[in-house]
Amino acid sequence: MINTEESTYWNQRYKQQLTGWDIGYASTPIVEYINQLEDKNLDILIPGAGKAWEVEYIFNRGFKNVIYLDFASLSSKYFKARCPDFPDSQIITGDFFKHEGKYDLIIEQTFFSSLQPLQRQDYVAKTAELLKNNGKVAGLLFDINFPFQGPPFGGSYREYKLLF
Numbered sequence: 564m565i566n567t568e569e570s571t572y573w574n575q576r577y578k579q580q581l582t583g584w585d586i587g588y589a590s591t592p593i594v595e596y597i598n599q600l601e602d603k604n605l606d607i608l609i610p611g612a613g614k615a616w617e618v619e620y621i622f623n624r625g626f627k628n629v630i631y632l633d634f635a636s637l638s639s640k641y642f643k644a645r646c647p648d649f650p651d652s653q654i655i656t657g658d659f660f661k662h663e664g665k666y667d668l669i670i671e672q673t674f675f676s677s678l679q680p681l682q683r684q685d686y687v688a689k690t691a692e693l694l695k696n697n698g699k700v701a702g703l704l705f706d707i708n709f710p711f712q713g714p715p716f717g718g719s720y721r722e723y724k725l726l727f
């Protein structure tokens with residue numbers, strides 16, 4: 564089940580091209596993190612993947628067990644149009660909080676910051692549930708509080724340390 568109101572909001576953002584978060588390439592820290600990994604068999608999840616530059620990079624780097632997850636159907640269409648060779652079976656249009664699976668690695672790129680701050684504890688609990696033993700969340704979180712109403716919603720290193 565998908566939260567229709569929320570996914571409609573994000574689909575509208577894609578439709579109207581109001582996608583200021585989309586940097587148009589795989590973010591450098593994630594590229595560097597991925598480049599030092601040797602085990603190409605890792606099971607990797609990228610939730611709230613959007614146009615999914617990170618999914619594309621990781622897949623092309625030889626990690627074939629990468630799952631694209633986003634509940635906005637439009638975002639995956641853009642992704643698939645750009646990366647037609649990416650397997651359909653690894654593209655999931657669904658709600659992260661209802662997703663089931665077990666992963667070695669969950670990649671975070673502007674998904675956490677798009678959630679309402681009240682959902683953060685659920686994000687932490689859900690990532691913990693989805694990770695195998697010794698699994699990891701790797702990615703970027705804003706270390707700044709924004710002077711406007713999100714998304715994106717900022718935060719601080721201290722807050723994240725407590726949360727995670």
Ligand SMILES: C[S@@+](CC[C@H](N)C(=O)[O-])C[C@H]1O[C@@H](n2cnc3c(N)ncnc32)[C@H](O)[C@@H]1O
Binds near residue numbers: 570585613
């Ligand atoms: C700010 S965008 C980030 C997209 C991508 N990670 C990027 O950096 O370009 C947030 C994405 O999370 C998705 N999203 C938000 N809540 C979600 C949920 N509960 N389950 C799955 N996707 C969700 C939205 O549809 C949107 O594509």
